[in-house]
Amino acid sequence: MQNLQLTSDGRLRHLITLAGLPRAVIERVLDRAEAMRRDSRDGARPLDLLAGRTLINLFFEPSTRTRTSFDLAAQRLGALVINFDIERSSTVKGESLLDTIHTLEAMHCDAFVVRHKESGTPETIARHLRSHACVLNAGDGSHAHPTQGLLDALTLRRRVGDFSRLSVVVCGDIRHSRVARSDVDVLRTLGVRDLRLCAPPELLPAPGTAEFAQCTLFHNFDDAVAGCDAAIMLRLQKERMEAAAIPSEADYFARYGLTAARLARAKPGCLVMHPGPINRNVEIADDVADGAQSLILEQVANGVFARMAVLAELLGGSAA
Known part of the structure; x- marks a missing residue:
């Protein structure tokens, strides 16, 4: 995968996963995101780094935050954005995904942002391109969501600085979360040593799952959150899990919901994060989601700058 994602001189060619990406590459993207925040005056001033470039959003699953922030990121960099209408395309006539991609390549598109329910689809596209276009994974099945991992790392870095001292x-x-996988990948690469995963047994990774090998697994959330610096809450992936995976939403909230009482068991000032969309009072209580320790809306804002940085790395050449 590293040979697919990186050029011979170590720069990004595609972004499919954060697994295996060198720390220097990740830190360069995070630094560039900060520079773009500054240069664009928090997004108020457009930049023209990608003028003349064309980005196509290929979303085969619903999305609000990721698709909108990719739109804004590309537009603020001066690129033309095409939101590909899957329901009105030739895919509904039986055209294969790769034939669709090759057709779009023939129109001289520069980048494809791909979200798909099947794990591995963005990698398959990247391996079969016939042009110099790049592929950005906007979430594939339960495999990876690399730009979410980057924006989460950016959000934490702006608050804490030294990752090696964090308990998260x-x-x-x-088990079904591409966000969890990408967050674990990026936080481990950036030096977090105490990574804890908590879920009902049915929703924890299968025994021996390699990407979670260095994490500590918990079934009891009261124990897992104790002494933590940051709590990242995840959406229940109802569309990917068996109906019987949890007995009821009320029972889940009682055992695994982040309430003010549970948050008090963490370190003072423990940061609260959630990739969204939130199922309120199922994964997280209203007063915690909207509280002073919540970074949820900061994550949304940082998503635009993280995606601007990735697009600039892939399409815009070296940073100034």
């Missing part, structure tokens, strides 16, 4: 708990539907 990720709680929720770990």
Whole structure:
């Protein structure tokens, strides 16, 4: 995968996963996101780094935050954005995904942002391109969501600085979560040593799952959150899990919901995060989601700058 994602001189060619990406590459993207925040005056001033470039959003699953922030990121960099209408395309006539991609390549598109329910689809596209276009994974099945991992790392870095001193708990539907995988990848690469995963047994990763090998697994959320610096809550992936995976939403909230009482068990000032969309009072209580320790809306804002940085790395050449 590293040979697919990186050029011979170590720069990004595609972004499919954060697994295996060198720390220097990740830190360069995070630094560039900060520079773009500054240069664009928090997004108020457009930049023209990608003028003349064309980005196509290929979303085969619903999305609000990711699709909108990719739109804004590309537009603020001066690129033309095409939101590909899957329901009105030739895919409904039986055209294969790769034939669709090759057709779009023939129109001289520069980048494809791909969200798909099947794990591995963005990698398959990247391996079969016939042009110099790049592929950005906007979430594939339960495999990876690399730009979410980057924006979460950016959000934490702006608050804490030194990752090596952090204790972070990720709680929720770990087994089906591409966000959990990308967060674990990026936080481990950036030096977090105490990574805790908490979920009901049915929603924890299967025994021996390699990407979670260095994490501590918990079934009891009260124990998992104790002494933590940050709590990343996850959405229940109802569309990917068996109906019987949890007995009821009320029972789940009682055992695994982040309430003010549970948050008090963490370190004072423990940061609260959630990739969204939130199922309120199922994964997280209203007063915690909207409280002073919540970074949820900061994550949304940082998503635009993280995606601007990735697009600039892939399409815009070296940073100034």
